[in-house]
Amino acid sequence: MKTNGPFVEAQMLIRKPAASVFQAFIDPEITKNFWFTKGSGLLETGKSITWEWEMYNVSSTILVKEIIPNEKISVEWDQYSTIVDFLFEATGPETTYVTIKQYGFQTSDEELIAEINGASGGFTTVLDGLKAYMEHGLNLNLIADKFAKK
Numbered sequence: 001m002k003t004n005g006p007f008v009e010a011q012m013l014i015r016k017p018a019a020s021v022f023q024a025f026i027d028p029e030i031t032k033n034f035w036f037t038k039g040s041g042l043l044e045t046g047k048s049i050t051w052e053w054e055m056y057n058v059s060s061t062i063l064v065k066e067i068i069p070n071e072k073i074s075v076e077w078d079q080y081s082t083i084v085d086f087l088f089e090a091t092g093p094e095t096t097y098v099t100i101k102q103y104g105f106q107t108s109d110e111e112l113i114a115e116i117n118g119a120s121g122g123f124t125t126v127l128d129g130l131k132a133y134m135e136h137g138l139n140l141n142l143i144a145d146k147f148a149k150k
Contacts, residue, residue: 007103008116010123014098016134018070018090021098024134025073025086033139034129043073055144080115081106098127122146 014021024030028039028051038052045067052059065083066074073086080102087099100123105112129142 005103006105006112006116007101008119008123009099009101010120010127011097011099012127012131013091014096014131014134015094016096017094018088018096021096021130021134022070022073022088024130026067034133035126035143043067043075053143056147077102080119098130100127 024034026043028036028041028049031039036051037054040050041047043049043064045064048061048063050059050061061078062075062084063078064073064075066072070090071088075084075086076082077084082102082104084100084102087101089097089099091097102119102123105115107115125142125146129140132138132140132142
């Protein structure tokens with residue numbers, strides 16, 4: 001996965017098998033426990049899916065570009081017109097190293113910096129929530145509380 005230009009990358013070791021961690025991103029009934037609140041369906045190659053964050057009254061549509069079971073999910077994200085790759089590397093029978101990489105940003109200067117900062121913090125929060133949910137069964141409400149009213 002060679003990228004030209006700026007990119008965002010976040011990563012985390014999850015102490016669960018790669019198949020389980022992969023499924024957590026494919027199935028919105030699992031994903032809603034650590035990221036968005038609602039997904040329009042299972043991720044499948046060629047399918048457009050809507051993800052909703054109901055607490056903020058926002059949604060995004062992604063187009064699933066590629067799926068390699070238990071290894072990779074690649075989507076085109078409408079919000080930034082970028083590609084986001086979710087990579088799953090089995091580092092043992094009960095551990096998976098997850099990397100999320102976003103690239104292909106269409107902006108520049110201050111707008112690009114804002115998008116990169118937001119994506120970097122956002123994907124780090126997603127991975128933190130994934131770890132808490134997958135390893136301990138906890139939904140920490142990280143996304144809901146990230147922009148909570150003061």
